[in-house]
Amino acid sequence: MALTRTQIEKLLVKRASKRMAFVGMDGITDDGTNADLNEPISTALQRMGIAPADITEIKDADLTRVENPLELIDLAELRLLENILGNMDMVDITVGDRSERLSQFTADLGKAIERKQMQVEKEYGYGLGALTAGVISLNFQQKHNDAFDEGN
Secondary structure (H helix, E strand, O other): OOOOHHHHHHHHHHHHHHHHHHOOOOOOOOOOOOHHHHHHHHHHHHHOOOOOOOOOOOOHHHHOOOOOHHHHHHHHHHHHHHHHHHHOOOOOEEEOOEEEOOHHHHHHHHHHHHHHHHHHHHHHOOOOOOOOOOOOOOOOOOOHHHHHHHOO
16 A cells, blocks of 8 residues: 555644644645645655655655655654744733733643654664764874884
């Protein structure tokens, strides 16, 4: 079964629709045309080493090389949460006896992003350094000049 943009959108909307709606993003459309989900899906693909044909308009054909759909969904969700945080511009409001602590949303969202980052790091290795081989030269080898200098 081929992975489709609609499937990805349905899962992302299910995971983040309330938060998306709170900051004015489209948290309802999940038919493959949600403009607010283009960039998160595109970013996830690129982090997986898959270059989409058009980074601003992800199509089903761009998803054909995805080997691990869960990885794509988790990476897209992480980027979506970051985008939601970037769209959050509301502040605490106090008028008389009425008070709204909208900054709590930002704090809770920050914690959700941290949890998702840790999950992505743990499950897929993103954010961790890569192991590489190399050689360290400490220059301890005795040279002709060293022997000559010791005799003086």
